Amino acid sequence: MSTDEQKAINKTLAWGLLKTNALVHKLHPTNLRHSFAANPQRASEFSVKTEHLFYDFSRQLVDRATMKLLFSLAKTAGLPEKIQAMFSGLKINVTEGRAVLHTALRQQGNNPVFVDGQDVIPEVKAVLTKVKQFSDEVHSGQRTGMTGKRFKNIISIGIGGSYLGPEYLAEACRAFAKDGLILRFVANVDGTDFAQKTADLDPAESLFVIVSKTFTTAETMKNAATARNWLKAKLGDNPEVVKKHVIAVSTAEKLVSEFGIDPANMFGFWDWVGGRFSAASAVGAVPLSLFLGYENFEQILKGAAWLDEHFLLAPLENNIPVIAGLIDIWNINFLGYHERALLPYAQALLKLAPHTQQVEMESNGKRVDVYGRPVAFATGEVVFGEPGTNGQHSFYQLIHQGMVIPADFIAAINSQYQVGTNSATAVDHQRELLCNFLAQPDALAFGKTADEVREELVSQGKLNADEIEELVPHKVFPGNRPSSSFLINQLTPFTAGLLLALTEHRTVVKGFVWGINSFDQWGVELGKQLGVKVREQFLKQPNDPQGFNPSTGALFRSIIEGKLLN
Numbered sequence: 284m285s286t287d288e289q290k291a292i293n294k295t296l297a298w299g300l301l302k303t304n305a306l307v308h309k310l311h312p313t314n315l316r317h318s319f320a321a322n323p324q325r326a327s328e329f330s331v332k333t334e335h336l337f338y339d340f341s342r343q344l345v346d347r348a349t350m351k352l353l354f355s356l357a358k359t360a361g362l363p364e365k366i367q368a369m370f371s372g373l374k375i376n377v378t379e380g381r382a383v384l385h386t387a388l389r390q391q392g393n394n395p396v397f398v399d400g401q402d403v404i405p406e407v408k409a410v411l412t413k414v415k416q417f418s419d420e421v422h423s424g425q426r427t428g429m430t431g432k433r434f435k436n437i438i439s440i441g442i443g444g445s446y447l448g449p450e451y452l453a454e455a456c457r458a459f460a461k462d463g464l465i466l467r468f469v470a471n472v473d474g475t476d477f478a479q480k481t482a483d484l485d486p487a488e489s490l491f492v493i494v495s496k497t498f499t500t501a502e503t504m505k506n507a508a509t510a511r512n513w514l515k516a517k518l519g520d521n522p523e524v525v526k527k528h529v530i531a532v533s534t535a536e537k538l539v540s541e542f543g544i545d546p547a548n549m550f551g552f553w554d555w556v557g558g559r560f561s562a563a564s565a566v567g568a569v570p571l572s573l574f575l576g577y578e579n580f581e582q583i584l585k586g587a588a589w590l591d592e593h594f595l596l597a598p599l600e601n602n603i604p605v606i607a608g609l610i611d612i613w614n615i616n617f618l619g620y621h622e623r624a625l626l627p628y629a630q631a632l633l634k635l636a637p638h639t640q641q642v643e644m645e646s647n648g649k650r651v652d653v654y655g656r657p658v659a660f661a662t663g664e665v666v667f668g669e670p671g672t673n674g675q676h677s678f679y680q681l682i683h684q685g686m687v688i689p690a691d692f693i694a695a696i697n698s699q700y701q702v703g704t705n706s707a708t709a710v711d712h713q714r715e716l717l718c719n720f721l722a723q724p725d726a727l728a729f730g731k732t733a734d735e736v737r738e739e740l741v742s743q744g745k746l747n748a749d750e751i752e753e754l755v756p757h758k759v760f761p762g763n764r765p766s767s768s769f770l771i772n773q774l775t776p777f778t779a780g781l782l783l784a785l786t787e788h789r790t791v792v793k794g795f796v797w798g799i800n801s802f803d804q805w806g807v808e809l810g811k812q813l814g815v816k817v818r819e820q821f822l823k824q825p826n827d828p829q830g831f832n833p834s835t836g837a838l839f840r841s842i843i844e845g846k847l848l849n
């Protein structure tokens with residue numbers, strides 16, 4: 284171990300003390316009913332109030348001692364210094380030798396941030412100016428397609444980080460979209476995605492944005508080539524068609540122009556922007572400014588920047604992404620809960636879970652630490668989710684009475700649309716939604732005892748005593764199921780940006796404490812490499828597959844034969 288190597292976090296005193304604390308929790312399981320009764324201040328003590336976001340973690344299985352130990356773990360891991368290092372442009376992505384500066388993409392001032400001696404802020408601002416100009420030209424009709432028709436359809440082709448973050452933001456902000464503009468995303472190489480997303484579109488009114496940091500990703504290149512053919516089939520085999528109807532967001536200018544795209548219509552970003560952290564770069568700026576107008580994209584950046592500042596400046600004890608990340612660590616590593624349910628009570632947040640899945644699971648699903656040493660504890664968690672109330676009618680049964688899965692509830696006080704009205708006998712849609720947002724965490728936390736069930740059944744007077752006793756165990760809710768509640772005023776571009784940054788920072792807090800590199804993704808490479816070999820087989824020797832194991836060989840032969848083989 285070289286002198287600058289840190290002790291693995293699970294070998295530190297802080298970790299050991301948390302282990303002991305967890306043991307105490309195991310021997311005397313937290314009873315949230317008692318915790319609330321014993322401490323009338325619990326709700327305010329275990330929550331953070333800010334101008335734009337309220338975070339209540341009072342229903343988590345933590346007490347003062349646990350929180351103190353978690354903050355001490357964060358300090359032991361050097362969390363404050365690591366956060367500073369990230370914002371200042373140090374090359375903390377060690378396996379790729381890169382800085383990690385997605386925060387620079389939304390910086391609201393002009394404070395220099397240096398990478399290799401060069402201030403990156405002027406370049407960031409220059410790209411944004413170019414995006415604004417381009418999207419304004421499309422909206423004003425100054426920039427049109429081959430036939431002079433205005434662009435009505437924006438089709439963004441990209442996958443992974445070149446898709447999920449922008450799609451989350453597009454859905455979150457759909458209520459703010461420019462009239463008459465359609466934005467669709469094509470990500471999957473399954474031709475169904477392209478075919479269905481373009482079936483009702485007129486190529487003359489369609490503008491494709493090819494989003495790929497590397498401009499080599501197989502799925503994206505396949506979809507991009509198909510888009511080029513689709514355009515040419517209708518608009519003519521003329522290089523001008525691609526120049527007018529296809530633009531790119533990439534770091535690979537040479538490949539972009541080889542594809543036929545006018546380099547003037549390429550929007551750049553930099554190797555210090557990781558794919559899953561790139562929604563605030565041109566990756567999101569181009570499709571979202573076209574869809575929402577540049578001014579709304581600017582609001583997204585402002586919201587993210589607000590959270591960035593909170594993350595950078597708030598003390599650990601009052602820092603929302605830090606607390607959320609530390610509680611995740613408590614749940615994962617000390618209580619043994621390896622899943623997290625993301626439950627937004629806002630239909631427009633329907634793509635928050637898929638985006639968070641990439642940010643969390645691609646970043647933190649690692650087997651070694653930054654020094655290459657195997658980690659002896661779980662890194663990462665399985666994140667899944669659905670907007671409420673839909674999830675309630677799907678998987679909530681399991682989280683109420685089956686497995687214990689820590690849950691995050693997210694809601695806005697005000698809806699994006701006023702639907703229905705409140706009266707003495709009925710509430711509007713938003714209040715109806717929020718009834719559930721308020722009720723579900725309590726059901727999880729406080730449950731329903733056998734005595735309460737019994738009392739309820741007796742008062743209903745429908746069953747005899749034996750029948751009641753038979754039913755009681757089925758209707759008991761154990762309670763003590765941890766959850767947090769996040770509340771915003773309204774889902775707007777600003778708060779959508781804020782939630783984007785919250786997702787990113789919460790993830791890196793965990794990576795920093797665990798001592799892993801949250802910014803590389805070598806785990807996605809092997810499958811890609813094997814895919815290349817399979818493609819070669821498809822191209823070269825369809826009747827005599829070589830080099831496959833018996834299982835893959837049998838599947839391959841069925842595909843080649845075009846039918847299931849007996």
Ligand code: F6P
Nearest residue numbers: 442443444445495496497500558
């Ligand atoms: O899935 C691996 C990955 O490299 C992601 O990290 C990235 O977001 C995605 O592929 C797309 O990469 P690109 O933007 O280079 O097409």
